[in-house]
Amino acid sequence: MVGVVAVTPPLATVSDATLALAIAVPVVVVGGVTAISIRLRRRPSAAPGRPEAAVSPEAAVGRAPATPGGEASPEATPDAVRIAPPEEPAPITPAVPPGSTLEPEVARPTFRGRLGKARGLLAGYLGAVRSGDRIDGTTWDELEEALIRADVGVRSTDALLGTLRGRVKAGEISSAGELIDALQASLVEILTAPEAGLAPVGSGFGGDASAPDRTVDVWLFVGVNGVGKTTTVGKVATRLTREGARVTLAAADTFRAAAAEQLALWASRSGTDIVRGNEGGDPSAVVFDAVQRAGARGHDVVLADTAGRLHNKVNLVEELKKVRRIADRPPGRVTEVLLVLDATTGQNGLAQAKVFSEAVDVTGVVLTKLDGTAKGGIVVAIQRELGVPVKLVGLGEGAEDLVDFQPAAFVEALFDPAG
Amino acid sequence: MFESLTDRFEGILSRLKSRGRLSDADVDEILAEIRVALLEADVELGVVRTFTAGVRARCVGLELSQSLSPGQQVIKAVNEELTSILGGETLRITYAGRPPTVVLLAGLQGSGKTTTAAKLAQWFKRQGRNPLLVGADLQRPAAVDQLRILGAQAQVAVFSEPTDPVAVAIAGLEEARRLGRDVLIVDTAGRLSVDEELMEEVRSISAAVEPHYTFLVIDAMTGQDAVATASAFHDALSLDGVVLTKLDGDARGGAALSVKEVVGRPIAFASTGEKLADFDQFHPDRMADRILGMGDILSLIEQAERTFDEGVAVKGASAILSGRFTLEDFLEQLQQVKKMGPVSGMLGMLPGVSKDLRQASSMVDDRQIGQIEAIIRSMTPAERIDPTVIDGSRRVRIARGSGTTTTEVNALLKQFREMQKLMKGFGKGGLGGAMGGLGGLFGKGGINPRQLAELGAMGDGIDAGGTGGLATLGGGQPGAPAAARGAGKGKPPGKGKKRKGGGRVTPKAR
Ligand SMILES: Nc1nc2c(ncn2[C@@H]2O[C@H](COP(=O)(O)OP(=O)(O)O)[C@@H](O)[C@H]2O)c(=O)[nH]1
Numbered sequence: 001m002v003g004v005v006a007v008t009p010p011l012a013t014v015s016d017a018t019l020a021l022a023i024a025v026p027v028v029v030v031g032g033v034t035a036i037s038i039r040l041r042r043r044p045s046a047a048p049g050r051p052e053a054a055v056s057p058e059a060a061v062g063r064a065p066a067t068p069g070g071e072a073s074p075e076a077t078p079d080a081v082r083i084a085p086p087e088e089p090a091p092i093t094p095a096v097p098p099g100s101t102l103e104p105e106v107a108r109p110t111f112r113g114r115l116g117k118a119r120g121l122l123a124g125y126l127g128a129v130r131s132g133d134r135i136d137g138t139t140w141d142e143l144e145e146a147l148i149r150a151d152v153g154v155r156s157t158d159a160l161l162g163t164l165r166g167r168v169k170a171g172e173i174s175s176a177g178e179l180i181d182a183l184q185a186s187l188v189e190i191l192t193a194p195e196a197g198l199a200p201v202g203s204g205f206g207g208d209a210s211a212p213d214r215t216v217d218v219w220l221f222v223g224v225n226g227v228g229k230t231t232t233v234g235k236v237a238t239r240l241t242r243e244g245a246r247v248t249l250a251a252a253d254t255f256r257a258a259a260a261e262q263l264a265l266w267a268s269r270s271g272t273d274i275v276r277g278n279e280g281g282d283p284s285a286v287v288f289d290a291v292q293r294a295g296a297r298g299h300d301v302v303l304a305d306t307a308g309r310l311h312n313k314v315n316l317v318e319e320l321k322k323v324r325r326i327a328d329r330p331p332g333r334v335t336e337v338l339l340v341l342d343a344t345t346g347q348n349g350l351a352q353a354k355v356f357s358e359a360v361d362v363t364g365v366v367l368t369k370l371d372g373t374a375k376g377g378i379v380v381a382i383q384r385e386l387g388v389p390v391k392l393v394g395l396g397e398g399a400e401d402l403v404d405f406q407p408a409a410f411v412e413a414l415f416d417p418a419g
Numbered sequence: 420m421f422e423s424l425t426d427r428f429e430g431i432l433s434r435l436k437s438r439g440r441l442s443d444a445d446v447d448e449i450l451a452e453i454r455v456a457l458l459e460a461d462v463e464l465g466v467v468r469t470f471t472a473g474v475r476a477r478c479v480g481l482e483l484s485q486s487l488s489p490g491q492q493v494i495k496a497v498n499e500e501l502t503s504i505l506g507g508e509t510l511r512i513t514y515a516g517r518p519p520t521v522v523l524l525a526g527l528q529g530s531g532k533t534t535t536a537a538k539l540a541q542w543f544k545r546q547g548r549n550p551l552l553v554g555a556d557l558q559r560p561a562a563v564d565q566l567r568i569l570g571a572q573a574q575v576a577v578f579s580e581p582t583d584p585v586a587v588a589i590a591g592l593e594e595a596r597r598l599g600r601d602v603l604i605v606d607t608a609g610r611l612s613v614d615e616e617l618m619e620e621v622r623s624i625s626a627a628v629e630p631h632y633t634f635l636v637i638d639a640m641t642g643q644d645a646v647a648t649a650s651a652f653h654d655a656l657s658l659d660g661v662v663l664t665k666l667d668g669d670a671r672g673g674a675a676l677s678v679k680e681v682v683g684r685p686i687a688f689a690s691t692g693e694k695l696a697d698f699d700q701f702h703p704d705r706m707a708d709r710i711l712g713m714g715d716i717l718s719l720i721e722q723a724e725r726t727f728d729e730g731v732a733v734k735g736a737s738a739i740l741s742g743r744f745t746l747e748d749f750l751e752q753l754q755q756v757k758k759m760g761p762v763s764g765m766l767g768m769l770p771g772v773s774k775d776l777r778q779a780s781s782m783v784d785d786r787q788i789g790q791i792e793a794i795i796r797s798m799t800p801a802e803r804i805d806p807t808v809i810d811g812s813r814r815v816r817i818a819r820g821s822g823t824t825t826t827e828v829n830a831l832l833k834q835f836r837e838m839q840k841l842m843k844g845f846g847k848g849g850l851g852g853a854m855g856g857l858g859g860l861f862g863k864g865g866i867n868p869r870q871l872a873e874l875g876a877m878g879d880g881i882d883a884g885g886t887g888g889l890a891t892l893g894g895g896q897p898g899a900p901a902a903a904r905g906a907g908k909g910k911p912p913g914k915g916k917k918r919k920g921g922g923r924v925t926p927k928a929r
Pocket residue numbers: 223224225226227228229230231232308340368369370371372393394395396397401528529559609611
């Protein structure tokens with residue numbers, strides 16, 4: 001114990017020594033044990049069989065070579081990050097006039113109409129609650145069950161119901177029906193944010209590319225893998241284009257195989273320009289390039305698709321910070337950072353929102369796949385604990401399947417006995 | 420973000436003064452905590468209820484032993500219950516008498532099917548098989564392109580054609596027969612369980628190729644919906660197993676438990692990273708620890724093994740084993756460890772780390788790490804190898820060079836001396852010795868004995884002392900010097916028995 005206990009500080013405060021220990025222990029344990037176990041397991045045959053052994057350590061983890069992994073500290077990175085011009089000029093795919101590739105014009109889905117078909121399940125409990133007039137233990141249990149099954153989370157559920165319990169005790173609420181109404185009202189209140197609207201695009205520049213103080217709005221789409229970022233960019237492009245904005249897409253997911261092809265298809269569907277980089281290239285270079293080109297062509301907004309990244313991968317989060325910094329360089333101006341969140345996500349969604357918000361200052365959430373059975377209740381916790389509003393909702397895979405978030409409809413659909 | 424179950428128990432158990440039977444009230448309280456822990460881990464509510472009922476049965480009247488604290492016994496009971504639910508029969512792939520063995524992947528949009536298909540193909544290759552990939556996701560733009568690129572990386576041929584998914588699957592099967600491929604992996608489009616048309620389509624694909632294995636691919640971050648989705652896919656396709664993806668995130672992955680419980684089929688594979696090699700068969704016991712928030716050192720180390728640069732690792736190992744661990748080595752190791760994710764998060768994955776230390780670790784940020792790196796970088800090679808040469812004026816120079824203060828330089832040097840001592844524990848006692856040394860850091864929850872045993876097994880063959888250190892870990896006096904314990908009083912590594920002396924370390928070392 002000599003080595004360790006000796007440095008364990010008095011428990012009262014977290015001293016520098018403990019802090020240092022908190023760094024040293026993982027390094028020593030993980031580093032040391034792994035080193036030893038690798039050494040033990042290293043077989044002569046291992047090298048050729050594992051392609052990643054040949055990859056440079058940096059490339060093996062930080063996905064883009066330009067991550068600041070090798071530097072002393074990310075903060076020490078001079079802000080004037082050198083933007084390597086893409087090796088080849090990034091091709092601008094000419095906008096395909098809306099036509100053959102566009103899907104048939106469909107009616108835009110209504111929020112309520114498209115919400116998952118399994119709403120009846122939830123309605124089931126609450127129907128029972130509502131019909132019983134008295135508020136008793138079962139009433140509370142059912143409300144709790146409804147909220148937990150919707151992924152609202154234990155903590156937020158406890159807080160919501162705790163407040164209501166107080167109001168019941170105080171005699172403000174006396175019947176089960178009133179209780180449900182009050183619960184709905186408080187959910188709506190939580191989800192109603194004053195700043196929930198999307199930033200206006202290209203306000204006031206009138207397409208005059210030569211105006212000296214012209215800026216290009218940049219919307220960044222961020223999130224973990226597979227949540228629907230690329231699809232959402234496609235949908236938003238469709239929508240903004242229809243509203244008359246001139247849109248450039250930046251295919252800044254240079255990591256996932258064929259990600260740029262996927263976005264290119266959306267570009268042609270929505271009739272927007274796309275700027276692509278090289279696979280494995282620096283995503284901030286792609287965004288930089290897109291902003292430059294959008295500026296030169298008098299476009300209003302760049303929609304930047306980024307690679308999916310788990311929020312616990314430091315290098316990748318750093319990479320994203322850099323993308324944001326670069327996007328904010330004139331004429332670029334980041335006006336939306338949208339965290340795309342899959343409605344099936346459980347409690348981890350809160351951690352995602354927290355890390356991404358801290359890293360790139362998320363301005364809103366896009367809740368996708370709400371057309372399925374998942375209810376997306378984690379947004380309640382996100383809004384309540386982090387104050388990040390939901391702005392858009394994805395209700396399918398088509399270009400039109402995107403609607404503004406409507407708190408009342410969202411909550412009502414959760415509780416509507418008619419399902 | 421979430422408290423570990425061990426933390427939660429600490430509060431309750433500190434109030435349990437006397438050692439005897441747990442009262443009904445104690446059990447209620449503990450079960451309430453378990454319930455919250457499971458729900459925060461995204462275990463489905465119905466499954467949570469069944470599960471807590473099972474644990475209640477185990478706990479009521481639990482005879483408390485002398486060697487384990489009540490909390491440890493409860494955790495053990497919970498853990499065993501979880502492991503048994505998660506585990507059951509593990510899936511063993513048997514190959515069709517008439518090749519190819521057909522594997523069908525299905526799941527929601529974005530769950531990771533395409534990547535899984537390629538990873539699975541590579542896995543089969545590692546088993547000496549000769550797979551063919553079929554891209555039957557004609558829905559998502561560029562999905563087939565993605566599969567082709569991944570297939571090329573895995574060096575597995577990909578078949579697809581722009582017809583319709585059922586036709587592609589059938590043609591793929593014919594192609595596999597023609598080429599003499601013995602495994603066929605069919606990637607399908609993501610679909611929602613409520614989309615009747617698309618569910619019908621995947622049923623047709625299944626009917627056409629008659630898969631030997633149908634796997635549901637499910638994201639470890641999935642919430643309460645996991646059950647609805649899994650049962651719908653099970654009803655449609657009669658699943659054989661589940662592939663759990665994105666386990667390299669920090670989600671607890673309670674969905675694994677829910678799905679296993681509801682579908683009754685094993686979690687066959689787990690995906691733990693973006694590289695094709697980050698994929699293997701599923702280890703139920705580790706998942707139990709993770710769901711409970713008890714840390715998972717084995718997964719951590721496996722992840723590290725994939726992430727670490729081999730050269731640096733080997734060099735580091737020699738330095739540690741020889742007891743000559745320098746600041747240069749530390750810098751290199753730090754950089755490797757950093758690549759795996761936030762260092763603070765890592766401490767959370769270590770089993771039984773004390774609350775104080777975990778608290779401290781949440782305050783560790785990139786800046787502090789950067790500071791350590793900057794300080795070491797400002798030293799000359801000679802100073803890095805032998806920091807005792809660093810005198811007052813060198814200290815000033817280093818502080819200036821790294822933009823820190825001499826106090827900070829001093830703190831690092833002092834810390835490094837302690838680390839070196841720890842390293843000597845590795846050197847002398849092998850893994851067990853070092854882990855024993857670390858035991859002093861761990862709180863009441865203690866180290867999971869199974870994990871230690873497995874660690875010891877990993878270390879088997881370093882030297883007898885390594886396992887010896889482990890063997891004496893449980894029985895040894897808490898607080899005894901690690902190095903001394905590890906240093907060769909090694910009993911023969913009697914498998915299984917070695918944990919008996921108490922299993923969990925309960926150091927009252929402070
Ligand atoms: N049903 C449904 N599927 C969606 C929605 N948004 C995206 N998807 C699908 O989810 C999958 C992953 O989407 P993608 O945009 O590639 O995710 P990314 O990895 O975050 O860029 C694709 O199959 C999309 O078609 C949605 O709102 N509803």
